[in-house]
Amino acid sequence: LLGGNKDTACVTCHHPLVGTGDGLSLSIGVGGQGLAPERAFVSERQVLVPRNAPPVFNLGLAGMDTMFWDGRIQQTTPNEFLNPADDYLPAGLENAVAVQAMFPITSRDEMRGQHGDYAVDDKHNVLASIGDHDMPLMWDTMMQMLLTVPEYQQLFQAAYPNTPLAELGFADAANAIAAYEMATFTFLDSPWDRYLQGDASALSPEARRGAMLFFGEAGCAQCHSGPLLTDMQFHNIGVPQVGPGKGEEAPLDYGRSRETENESDLFAFRTPPLRNVSITGPWMHNGVYLTLEDAVRHHLNPVQTVADYDYSQLTDLMQADDWAGTAVRTAALSAPSFALTPTNLSDADVAAILAFLDSLTSPTARDLSFTIPNSVPSGLPVGGAIQAVAAQIPVSEEQIA
Structure with a gap:
């Protein structure tokens, strides 16, 4: 109604x-x-x-x-x-x-x-x-x-x-x-919640290693922190632009800058909370990543990830020619607000982080x-x-x- x-x-x-x-x-x-x-x-x-x-x-x-x-x-x-x-x-x-x-x-x-x-x-x-x-x-x-x-x-x-x-x-x-x-x-009944409450068996060894990486050398917790796994701040991490864009700047989406009119906020979006993240795809502000692994790997080397992005995986409507030019796709990377340092993680490290992220999902939410x-x-x-x-x-x- x-x-x-x-x-x-x-x-x-x-x-x-x-x-x-x-x-x-x-x-x-x-x-x-x-x-x-x-x-x-x-x-x-x-x-x-x-x-x-x-x-x-x-x-x-x-x-x-x-x-x-x-x-x-x-x-x-x-x-x-x-x-x-x-x-x-x-x-x-x-x-x-x-x-x-x-x-x-x-x-x-x-x-x-x-x-x-x-x-x-x-x-x-x-x-x-x-x-x-x-x-x-x-x-x-x-x-x-x-x-x-x-x-x-x-x-x-x-x-x-x-x-x-x-x-x-x-x-x-x-x-x-x-x-x-x-x-x-x-919901506060995820394996991670149970682990924090003292149930050491709630996490697999791989998920525990993923947590150590997440809160340690991988640097994820710089933005994804606290009970909600978000700092509620706004960051430009160089996500490839897809879709129609928003407002007068279309086909670009200036994100937070549309509200603040600050150049430092260009292409910045709110850090998403990560609870139940395994079941909330597609991921990023424009749903550009169809798997959680791709979303994680974007953080490792955004410039290369954007260059290698396969736009054919998107729907025909989202592949409209006037949205898909190289300058549009890479605009966030070119902005002065872009600030994401490449991180060197092995495939095993990425798998461990994904196991940890899955542990943030409540069984009820499934x-x-x-x-x-x-x-x-x-x-x-x-x-x-x-x-x-x-x-x-x-x-x-x-x-x-």
Whole structure:
């Protein structure tokens, strides 16, 4: 129901059966059909979301105060947030996760749709007719749509018993979405967690050696540190540019610099948390690496890795000629912000680091089918489409490998 054309939902890009992502390098939002890697465009307007869908694991852990690859949402005080809506952001949002939940419905390519669109029920897309800068009206309109559904009325009344329905806003819906994500997808039962709690048998000898490399000579922990295995900072590590790019700089994506306008932030992106990283591919801000090993090896020698990158592994849509010039592919390496020192590791070292990274994955996260409801209050399809995904994309050790 949150999609203007009713062809997208949060689960479109954050599916439990594919590591709370969608298994695509770049997501297909409005105009697509199907779920997870099987999703494809069914309209002539084929616009990819320019960045990889981040997983929603462990958003409930302390320190998760910076959202999106470019950090355009940051919690600065307990009640203040840097955000794209500035002072128009409504009060009452409980955390950065809730603030993030306010914005996908405002994106035309992700969920909102284009002027003149009709929803899958052949009704006019009201959300798409709102001006791009009038986010408060988008939020008010969406909340009114939610409250036309009797079961949602009941659920909101149960969640906010002291607030009349007429006084509820989309911030209350965003708080509810955040509470669901944090409660449902936060896991601290990985082999690494058990090892830290004193269970020496939780890690294989290879994974233990990988941990020593990770926190030692390989230098991974310079950026991937703390309980979330991220410094929540922004770095340009020379990732090859693929896809449409973002904003006026397209086909380039300037990353953090789009928010700060600082040259030192060109092509810098947030250090991704690594919990459950084995099941959250494709990897990097644009999903350029289809295996975790390739993502790890990029750090060893970015210049050579970019030179050797095989663009034929990407979908036809992502290989469009105007995105694939050498200058575009290597732009991040040429920027003054690029700072990644080559590291000399053997194949055995890389295998050990991969074993350690796999130990960061919760066994619960490997099969999240229990989180999928049989129906939703809006009455829009859930069961059939999701069951098809479950049949097509088994979550198994073979898939992770």
